[in-house]
Amino acid sequence: MSAERAVVLLAGKVHPRVRERVEAEFEAVSVDTADIKALSEETRNRITGLAAATRISAEFIDSLPNLEVIANFGVGYDAIDAAHAATRNVMVTNTPDVLSDEVADTTIGLLLNTLRELPKAEAYLRAGRWAAEGGYPLTSLSLRGRTAGIYGLGRIGLAIAQRLEAFGLPIHYHTRTQRPDVAYTWHPRLVDMASAVDILVVIVPGGAATEKTVNADILNALGPQGVLINVGRGSTVDEPALIAALADRTIAAAGLDVFADEPNVPQALMDLPNACLLPHVASASVATRNAMADLVVDNLIEWLAGRPALTPVPECAGFDRASG
Numbered sequence: 001m002s003a004e005r006a007v008v009l010l011a012g013k014v015h016p017r018v019r020e021r022v023e024a025e026f027e028a029v030s031v032d033t034a035d036i037k038a039l040s041e042e043t044r045n046r047i048t049g050l051a052a053a054t055r056i057s058a059e060f061i062d063s064l065p066n067l068e069v070i071a072n073f074g075v076g077y078d079a080i081d082a083a084h085a086a087t088r089n090v091m092v093t094n095t096p097d098v099l100s101d102e103v104a105d106t107t108i109g110l111l112l113n114t115l116r117e118l119p120k121a122e123a124y125l126r127a128g129r130w131a132a133e134g135g136y137p138l139t140s141l142s143l144r145g146r147t148a149g150i151y152g153l154g155r156i157g158l159a160i161a162q163r164l165e166a167f168g169l170p171i172h173y174h175t176r177t178q179r180p181d182v183a184y185t186w187h188p189r190l191v192d193m194a195s196a197v198d199i200l201v202v203i204v205p206g207g208a209a210t211e212k213t214v215n216a217d218i219l220n221a222l223g224p225q226g227v228l229i230n231v232g233r234g235s236t237v238d239e240p241a242l243i244a245a246l247a248d249r250t251i252a253a254a255g256l257d258v259f260a261d262e263p264n265v266p267q268a269l270m271d272l273p274n275a276c277l278l279p280h281v282a283s284a285s286v287a288t289r290n291a292m293a294d295l296v297v298d299n300l301i302e303w304l305a306g307r308p309a310l311t312p313v314p315e316c317a318g319f320d321r322a323s324g
Ligand code: NAP
Pocket: 075, 076, 077, 096, 097, 099, 103, 151, 152, 153, 154, 155, 156, 157, 174, 175, 176, 177, 178, 203, 204, 205, 206, 209, 210, 231, 232, 233, 257, 258, 280, 281, 282, 283
């Protein structure tokens, strides 16, 4: 008889590679939505691992009395109540580093598309308008001569900064703590950075500390030549304030990969000609999503085998396996 396998819950629309590997390694249980109440008490009591692709509240965590580890699909874990998990000695892991270059590459693409209107120029060609009407109109915005401000200079922010440096742009950043390892201009206050730059790239985590911090004051400070790029979380930007700022040209344009209420994007935003919109695809290549999926499952395997987690979130970084 083989040893009894740990029971792992697949919560939400999990990546196929997570499902396949969890089914091979563990006894897998699925909930389509975050509706944990659909599971019997007996099943909930047997669950020790959780692969998360949905919001995981304190109530959800408390409904699994023997839970030991939550492995989140994504580096951003604002959808997981990690502080509550930590109080219960439940390890939480995320997927840092494996997606940083992909997200940074996408950010540069989104920035260029926003400034140089490349998706609109392609649509113009495909509609036969080049042959019928002549060349696409010259774009009023360009990357040339600009200064970039990065809100969040962590793993991904630094990868974005390095790319923008190669494009010849001076780099400023705002974080709570100045980095000792970069020569970029640090601003202790976001509003001061917004005044000093004409590109504002948002790549901070979501959550209470950053919620709606990009508000009307920040957009005002960014100014009429200003371009906002958000690849962090939609919650960080006051979306109605952004729509107003784009409509009255308080800022010139915005490129957005993330939104306040995904996948619902306000019609007012979609109607704006100076908004370039992507459906949260910054990490969405097959290779990068597979690497994220592997890290989710490898974290589950390590922790449930009694070894340290590979990528614990800061709230759980001090846990050793004996306390988990
Ligand atoms: P990270 O390495 O933890 O970096 C976070 C950065 O934000 C740090 O520089 C941190 O510096 C700064 N920060 C955090 N809270 C702040 C605050 N209240 N005010 C000012 N700065 C603050 O994280 P990462 O790996 O670069 O990922 C960043 C975020 O990108 C994720 O959390 C996720 O939300 C988002 N993301 C989005 C996509 C996408 O598909 N669009 C993909 C991946 C990640 P201090 O601690 O010094 O303040």
